Amino acid sequence: MFSRNITRLLFIQKYLLKRNARHFSRILDIILEKPVGKSTKVQGWVYAIRKMKNNIFFDVNDGSTNEMLQVVIPKSSKPVNLTYGSSINAEGIVTLAPNGRLELQVNETHVIGTCDITKGYPLQPKKPYDAKYLRQYLHLRPRAQKFSSLLRLRDIATANINNHFRSRNFIHIHTPIITSNDCEGAGEVFIVRPDSKEVLKSMKKDGMSLDEIYFNSKAYLTVSGQLQLEVLARTLSKVYTFGPTFRAENSKSRLHLSEFYMVEAEKAFVSNIEEIAEEIELLVKTVTKDMLDHNSLDFHHIGATEPQWLNSKFGYMTYDEAVNILNDYAVKLQHPIKYGDVLTKEHELFLVKYNNSVPLFVINWPKEGKPFYMKECSNDSSKVAGLDLLVPIVGELVGGSIREDNYEKLKLKLPSNHNLSWYLELRKYGNVSTGGFGMGFERFLQCVLGITNIKDTIPFPRWPHNCNL
């Protein structure tokens, strides 16, 4: 009886799969392959309807491309509930309209899900909603055409980043999201504990706070995978990670999210910051070029143009040179800079403009104000071998450095009350120099695609007071 049932199920399965495979084409494939004269079936959503004399024309999209497939149906065959926003399937013959546009001529179309736009639907037809309005409706925002273009471009950039690192022989590492490290100095952190009172009660130990019970120590959401990547670089030589990082800041800037993605890489046997800079420039340019090469339709649909810096060599200057320039142009700045200060967003964007809007590296920073893990410059112990990459629109896009690999020097620089003895110990056994960088993925998308607000580069943005869905 058992084997009979299996046989029956397999039969049904094969039947259904074959039926399915035979029937539906992606709209992107129809646009690329132009199967004129062939019977074709599509499924998707209706984005516009036009009535002509005897026919109804409607635009269908299935998310595979930003382009619409125009479907033509005799007026007499149009279902009553075929409206803007409804989901449909349709079968017909692909033809070429006199204007050269592909059309699907159908005799029949079936409405799967209706869309009554009079019942509270926030996306009325032909209304150009602004980004802020759309952010109120995260569950429907992907239906706005520019945002679905953004999602496809984000997908391509994600794939290209992974492919690029693989082609450079970097090994992908899942660095931890929850960590007990609390002293990386990268800003405010989120703390994590079980929500369940029962779990906490069952695990309770004397003298422990609620926040320490589950993991035997306080546990935070990661602000960077760098320290853990340094572990792996000491065995695998070249490693990277591409995952979520977190900041619990109360900042409402167009450049900050509470949850965002970082691309971080770490290389062993590296001792000069220029090699790290070269790695960064290659990454930024390769991924940008690949986005243009593989999805120029969405790239232009979103309103972006090829960045003018794509074929220029990125600039270099030292921190000292940057301060000199900013001082020379102090009258043009709202806030002048004092030597030793960090650069403000205004300073960063001014320097980019000064460099003809081509990205530039600022290297060799004063030790004060930079994290403990950066290595002193060999020719100037007041400086560290760190870099920032400054780019149009966002300012700082990437930060990187050579890491302090001297056991004794690092020991002195570690924060008090640290729990980083493991990090120090990496320098004790078979030590090598390492260097690396971190790039904010959403800022990269902002810079390349010209998106002013970072909240419009990610499907589910989190920022102070906002954690919808």
Added chain:
Amino acid sequence: MFSRNITRLLFIQKYLLKRNARHFSRILDIILEKPVGKSTKVQGWVYAIRKMKNNIFFDVNDGSTNEMLQVVIPKSSKPVNLTYGSSINAEGIVTLAPNGRLELQVNETHVIGTCDITKGYPLQPKKPYDAKYLRQYLHLRPRAQKFSSLLRLRDIATANINNHFRSRNFIHIHTPIITSNDCEGAGEVFIVRPDSKEVLKSMKKDGMSLDEIYFNSKAYLTVSGQLQLEVLARTLSKVYTFGPTFRAENSKSRLHLSEFYMVEAEKAFVSNIEEIAEEIELLVKTVTKDMLDHNSLDFHHIGATEPQWLNSKFGYMTYDEAVNILNDYAVKLQHPIKYGDVLTKEHELFLVKYNNSVPLFVINWPKEGKPFYMKECSNDSSKVAGLDLLVPIVGELVGGSIREDNYEKLKLKLPSNHNLSWYLELRKYGNVSTGGFGMGFERFLQCVLGITNIKDTIPFPRWPHNCNL
């Protein structure tokens, strides 16, 4: 002066990069390309040393492969501090030893970082440490050869999963890590708030608990990206995510982690569970085959063999059939099953064995005990169109279902006090049926690579009382 400096920096940079590019080869490339007779330079770590009459032989590894490159140096030229565990670089001529093995004949080798194993180094030479011992030293564990093989295999599986979905036209989505959804019914959750008292004070509003201040509501670590993927499937048709998920359970099993990775996919226009099953079987087999094809060296080095199920069709049975079988064999079970119960690990593994150790799908589950979002079977309203994929070693590897797409039915099934009105509303405008699944990535690695404990499949495991690094 500014441009002079840039020129100087560029010059230095080019020089250093050229020097670097000229000098060092990856050990994997040497093994693949066999550049016999050529001058070659390598850098890496020493894993073994043997003394012969006039020469010293030492094994070097740089993480690009599990294979060692044998380096030969005259006894007189050996640096005193060249020991097991030290990092070195070496330049010489590649030769073929009489036994056919590649060797690097060097006159000089330079120790970069020493390794004094008498000073507390926990990885003594030639000791076969067990997995539990190594877990105490997460920062050094990658240096254990089998674990570095695991990391390369994990990297390949990660890349293959992404490539597989792309080839199937699924679009990658970063679903949120922090979420305000608290009622997905997938177990205990972690709650998240800022650690900084100042941030909390500055954002405080009347009547809000500490846990609600930052996001205006309680915020949790995700247990699944499914609900959000359903948003995207309704515009992009086929989507997937591959990211971290969390469970705040107090369980110390060999199959559970507090932080683990899930591959989740969602397809629109799907209404039969067999199509989801087919998608899962294809994923599991393709990624397993690719691991074998692209890194059989590490695959076998880790002690794994090609799974015998790789060329078998996965089995199918209904929940009712599964219970009948378990009842037929009740004498062989420690814990018999009652109709309506969930399957225990013992039941799952028994069913796999019953199916000749070939993975099998169990479909059509009793509604009770399954989450609210699963769709009723059309021919039996006491059942839902859900599936579990059961596999050797781990039992349940994948869970999936067709989602309830009927607005009124879903409304009745939603948990009380839910905040999922957005999820319900997806069924109101241009609705389509969707279905999908989630696969635990670490359990996949356990099953394919034969790794008993899930903590040995991830570089930085988190489980109750353990959050090191």
